[in-house]
Amino acid sequence: MTTPFYVSPAQAMQDRAEYARKGIARGRSLVVLQYADGIVFVGENPSRALHKFSEIYDRIGFAAAGKYNEYENLRIGGVRYADLRGYTYDRDDVTARGLANVYAQTLGTIFSSAGEKPYEVELVVAEVGTSPEGDQIYRLPHDGSIVDEHGSVAVGGNAEQISSFLDQRHRDGMSLAEALKLAVQALSRDTNGSEREIPAERLEVAILDRTRPQQRKFKRIVGRQLSRLLEADASASTPTDAPSDEEPEESED
Amino acid sequence: MEANPRSIGRLPAAFLTPGSSSFMDFLADHSPELLPGKRTLPPLQGAIEAPHGTTIVATSFPGGVVLAGDRRATMGNMIAQRDIEKVFPADEYSAVGIAGTAGLAVEMVKLFQLELEHFEKVEGVQLSLEGKANRLSTMIRSNLGMAMQGLAVVPLFAGWDVDREKGRIFSYDVTGGRSEEHGFAATGSGSIFARGAMKKLYRDDLTEQQAITLVVQALYDAADDDSATGGPDVARRIYPIVTVITDEGFRRLTEAESSETARAILERRLEQPDGPRAALL
Numbered sequence: 001m002t003t004p005f006y007v008s009p010a011q012a013m014q015d016r017a018e019y020a021r022k023g024i025a026r027g028r029s030l031v032v033l034q035y036a037d038g039i040v041f042v043g044e045n046p047s048r049a050l051h052k053f054s055e056i057y058d059r060i061g062f063a064a065a066g067k068y069n070e071y072e073n074l075r076i077g078g079v080r081y082a083d084l085r086g087y088t089y090d091r092d093d094v095t096a097r098g099l100a101n102v103y104a105q106t107l108g109t110i111f112s113s114a115g116e117k118p119y120e121v122e123l124v125v126a127e128v129g130t131s132p133e134g135d136q137i138y139r140l141p142h143d144g145s146i147v148d149e150h151g152s153v154a155v156g157g158n159a160e161q162i163s164s165f166l167d168q169r170h171r172d173g174m175s176l177a178e179a180l181k182l183a184v185q186a187l188s189r190d191t192n193g194s195e196r197e198i199p200a201e202r203l204e205v206a207i208l209d210r211t212r213p214q215q216r217k218f219k220r221i222v223g224r225q226l227s228r229l230l231e232a233d234a235s236a237s238t239p240t241d242a243p244s245d246e247e248p249e250e251s252e253d
Numbered sequence: 254m255e256a257n258p259r260s261i262g263r264l265p266a267a268f269l270t271p272g273s274s275s276f277m278d279f280l281a282d283h284s285p286e287l288l289p290g291k292r293t294l295p296p297l298q299g300a301i302e303a304p305h306g307t308t309i310v311a312t313s314f315p316g317g318v319v320l321a322g323d324r325r326a327t328m329g330n331m332i333a334q335r336d337i338e339k340v341f342p343a344d345e346y347s348a349v350g351i352a353g354t355a356g357l358a359v360e361m362v363k364l365f366q367l368e369l370e371h372f373e374k375v376e377g378v379q380l381s382l383e384g385k386a387n388r389l390s391t392m393i394r395s396n397l398g399m400a401m402q403g404l405a406v407v408p409l410f411a412g413w414d415v416d417r418e419k420g421r422i423f424s425y426d427v428t429g430g431r432s433e434e435h436g437f438a439a440t441g442s443g444s445i446f447a448r449g450a451m452k453k454l455y456r457d458d459l460t461e462q463q464a465i466t467l468v469v470q471a472l473y474d475a476a477d478d479d480s481a482t483g484g485p486d487v488a489r490r491i492y493p494i495v496t497v498i499t500d501e502g503f504r505r506l507t508e509a510e511s512s513e514t515a516r517a518i519l520e521r522r523l524e525q526p527d528g529p530r531a532a533l534l
Contacts, residue, residue, distance in 0.1 A: 049377075051377065054374065054377070055374050056374070073269050073271065074264075074269070076268075076269075076271070076375055077264045077268040077269045079371065079374050079375055080267075080268045080276075080279055080283075080371075081264060081268060083276055083367055083370070083371050083374075084279075084280075084283075084284070086367070087276075087287070087363070087364070087367055088287070102262070102263070102264055103264075105262050105263045105264075106263045106264045106269075108263075109263045214345075216370075
């Protein structure tokens with residue numbers, strides 16, 4: 001018979017957090033950036049069918065890193081929440097803030113309930129506004145906290161390094177091609193500092209485009225449109241007011 | 254149930270249970286009181302007076318399909334609303350027009366739009382056009398109790414079939430019976446007259462513009478003989494709602510476009526009140 005050992009709550013939480021963090025770190029990173037006309041989601045994803053990004057509602061997008069079955073579950077929960085809320089009230093009453101709150105509560109409850117295994121996921125909920133000032137990006141780590149992000153955010157394995165890379169180079173009012181190029185640059189940096197090429201067919205890209213005439217602003221960028229955007233930035237010159245230490249990365253494409 | 258979905262809290266278990274991609278199935282599990290068909294009606298004496306929408310017409314042409322409706326809602330012999338909208342986009346490639354009890358019909362369309370959108374978001378692909386038509390069938394059938402008390406909803410569904418690459422029209426009866434119509438279709442109180450008009454004017458090689466003219470002519474004829482159908486109201490600038498669905502998706506004609514067609518027809522009808530004449534033999 002095993003003897004029940006005393007484990008301090010602090011230790012228990014730390015163990016759970018470490019478990020979740022390790023799980024998330026196994027997944028590939030993804031980034032979410034603001035650009036002039038909206039918000040762009042970029043990630044490396046070899047699969048065409050299992051998406052990391054998806055539409056939740058008219059102006060709200062969802063991105064997740066970590067364990068597929070767990071974030072898929074949360075994604076569908078979010079779609080159900082948003083659709084039910086929009087049906088009961090009005091389409092305008094579905095907000096990223098509300099959704100992020102619900103996700104935070106859900107993740108937080110699961111994280112601290114001893115009977116459940118903590119979810120190994122990190123989410124991003126983004127809402128595109130009618131102007132760049134109205135854009136909202138929330139990052140939701142595994143433990144149920146909410147971080148209100150501006151400009152750019154990275155989640156997944158190599159998130160810290162990628163975030164600091166993005167923080168230095170991201171600026172307001174970038175074009176879609178510029179933002180996409182920066183995102184690909186950030187993602188193609190390995191932990192050891194070296195770079196690797198990510199081919200266009202391994203990229204998953206989606207945007208929330210505030211200029212889209214339809215009510216639903218979410219759109220996937222695939223195939224020819226994606227390669228055109230990636231090529232456009234190869235021919236375009238270096239963003240003029242980007243920090244000067246960007247030069248070495250230019251050789252990548 | 255752990256939490257009320259309307260308040261902020263953890264997502265209730267029903268939200269995170271893997272299962273159907275249908276929003277209606279989810280509603281049936283989680284909050285059945287929101288489903289139109291699940292309401293129980295008190296025993297009723299006499300008929301309920303509620304606004305009724307009237308005529309909807311549709312025609313297909315080689316590049317797509319046109320769906321249009323007049324703007325009148327009636328309540329008994331009274332005009333309840335002059336500018337009601339009865340034709341709605343269902344999703345990017347389909348539209349639905351409704352005749353019958355306006356309140357229930359609008360709710361049904363809202364749920365139908367959401368059903369298609371929900372499926373698309375959860376599954377990542379759109380339902381097939383047949384699948385959409387069948388979902389609508391189920392919804393009408395669930396309204397049968399209401400229909401038997403005089404609150405029927407009878408829609409017309411039209412869309413672009415992405416797989417077969419053509420426009421298709423589906424008509425329904427109150428019991429949810431669905432039938433595909435070839436060429437043209439009409440529903441609502443003025444449908445008899447509209448169908449008669451379209452029968453004489455329809456050809457299978459219409460252009461988009463001709464198809465638009467055809468449906469507006471048919472609505473004019475319906476309004477001519479059916480008091481519940483509204484004709485073009487020049488004084489108030491209220492013209493039929495005309496929508497076109499092609500391989501480029503759904504498009505609703507702007508007020509300027511639809512008034513142009515309606516006015517051109519009106520102009521001709523001043524000389525020839527019964528409209529264009531078909532050949533006798």
